[in-house]
Amino acid sequence: MASTAPAVAPIQPSKLTSIKKLSESPNLNSIPSNYAYYNDPHEICASEPQDSIPTIDISLLTSGYPDHKSKAIQDLNKACEEWGFFMVINHGIPESLMKAMLDVTSEFFNLPEEEKPKFELKDVLEPIRYGTSFNTAKEKVFCWRDFLKVFVHPEFHCPHKPNALRELLLEYSERTQNLVSKLVRGISESLGLEEYEMEKTLNLNSSLQIFVANYYPPCPQPQLALGMPPHSDHGLFTLLIQNQVGGLQIQHKGEWLNVNALPNSILVNTGDHLEIFSNGKYKSVLHRAAVNNKNTRISIAMANGPSQDTIVCPASKLVDNEGCVPAYIPMKYTEYLFSQQNNLLNGKSSLDRVKIKDN
Ligand SMILES: O=C(O)CCC(=O)C(=O)O
Numbered sequence: 459m460a461s462t463a464p465a466v467a468p469i470q471p472s473k474l475t476s477i478k479k480l481s482e483s484p485n486l487n488s489i490p491s492n493y494a495y496y497n498d499p500h501e502i503c504a505s506e507p508q509d510s511i512p513t514i515d516i517s518l519l520t521s522g523y524p525d526h527k528s529k530a531i532q533d534l535n536k537a538c539e540e541w542g543f544f545m546v547i548n549h550g551i552p553e554s555l556m557k558a559m560l561d562v563t564s565e566f567f568n569l570p571e572e573e574k575p576k577f578e579l580k581d582v583l584e585p586i587r588y589g590t591s592f593n594t595a596k597e598k599v600f601c602w603r604d605f606l607k608v609f610v611h612p613e614f615h616c617p618h619k620p621n622a623l624r625e626l627l628l629e630y631s632e633r634t635q636n637l638v639s640k641l642v643r644g645i646s647e648s649l650g651l652e653e654y655e656m657e658k659t660l661n662l663n664s665s666l667q668i669f670v671a672n673y674y675p676p677c678p679q680p681q682l683a684l685g686m687p688p689h690s691d692h693g694l695f696t697l698l699i700q701n702q703v704g705g706l707q708i709q710h711k712g713e714w715l716n717v718n719a720l721p722n723s724i725l726v727n728t729g730d731h732l733e734i735f736s737n738g739k740y741k742s743v744l745h746r747a748a749v750n751n752k753n754t755r756i757s758i759a760m761a762n763g764p765s766q767d768t769i770v771c772p773a774s775k776l777v778d779n780e781g782c783v784p785a786y787i788p789m790k791y792t793e794y795l796f797s798q799q800n801n802l803l804n805g806k807s808s809l810d811r812v813k814i815k816d817n
Pocket residue numbers: 670672686691698705706707745746747757759
């Protein structure tokens with residue numbers, strides 16, 4: 459680990475404000491030391507992918523031509539097994555809706571502080587939570603990020619402002635759930651299960667969907683800070699869109715890669731519960747968010763998981779038929795979620811807690 463001298467004295471946690479406000483401080487040329495990750499500079503830089511990131515054409519999954527469908531399922535299998543990450547095209551979500559969601563999210567972060575939900579330490583399972591970094595109660599190094607997290611399914615919640623948010627978010631939530639259903643059915647078949655098996659077992663009629671809006675303002679020392687440190691997501695799949703500004707990086711074959719999204723595509727990363735359900739066949743992907751010193755980046759991650767009360771374990775057919783032993787202990791999704799959100803965001807440490815070591 460290289461040590462780079464911190465530029466500015468640390469901010470006391472009691473004085474923590476939104477990163478938006480901090481970034482707007484006049485003459486901010488360096489970052490407070492508690493935003494500096496002491497990273498090896500080689501570790502922080504990412505390269506451009508040599509192999510192209512897989513692209514899945516969603517329209518083929520529901521195609522009337524069996525050949526098209528089976529090719530798409532094979533592609534999904536390869537993308538999940540080799541990358542844990544892919545882009546989807548022909549996904550049925552209008553470009554105008556994605557743009558309107560990004561605009562209204564920007565409007566939310568630009569509201570005066572007093573009009574946003576209270577900025578305070580709250581229970582991590584509160585349905586509407588606005589805050590900074592990830593978990594400031596536990597962190598020593600903070601992320602260069604503000605967030606809004608809203609539970610939108612099975613019960614729909616929404617902040618009161620901006621006025622346009624409710625209608626847009628409801629539509630975006632419904633349309634992304636529809637996309638997730640298609641993915642889940644394809645994945646179920648790609649695992650050798652019946653098309654509807656995964657959604658039945660995981661009670662996806664009442665799946666938990668969380669809207670996560672991330673705000674990363676320009677940072678004067680982007681090489682020292684991170685918008686989000688390396689982590690995997692808790693659910694099954696996360697669907698991500700961003701404004702024109704890049705920053706997402708994924709780990710592939712041990713190397714960090716920059717993700718350059720195709721216009722109008724949606725980025726999909728596989729989460730810990732897909733890894734558990736598939737008994738380790740489809741590993742959740744490690745990813746992080748880099749920041750830059752020029753432009754504000756906004757991303758919207760829709761996290762899609764099982765229903766909160768489902769006790770998730772590896773699919774029984776995958777274990778019984780294939781003579782394998784389960785590699786993860788059963789755990790209720792809500793307990794997993796609580797533990798992941800209530801700890802430090804640190805690689806795949808949450809998943810390690812449910813992994814059976816002697817496999
Ligand atoms: O902003 C990004 O690109 C990544 C966001 C992310 O990883 C998350 O919200 O879990």
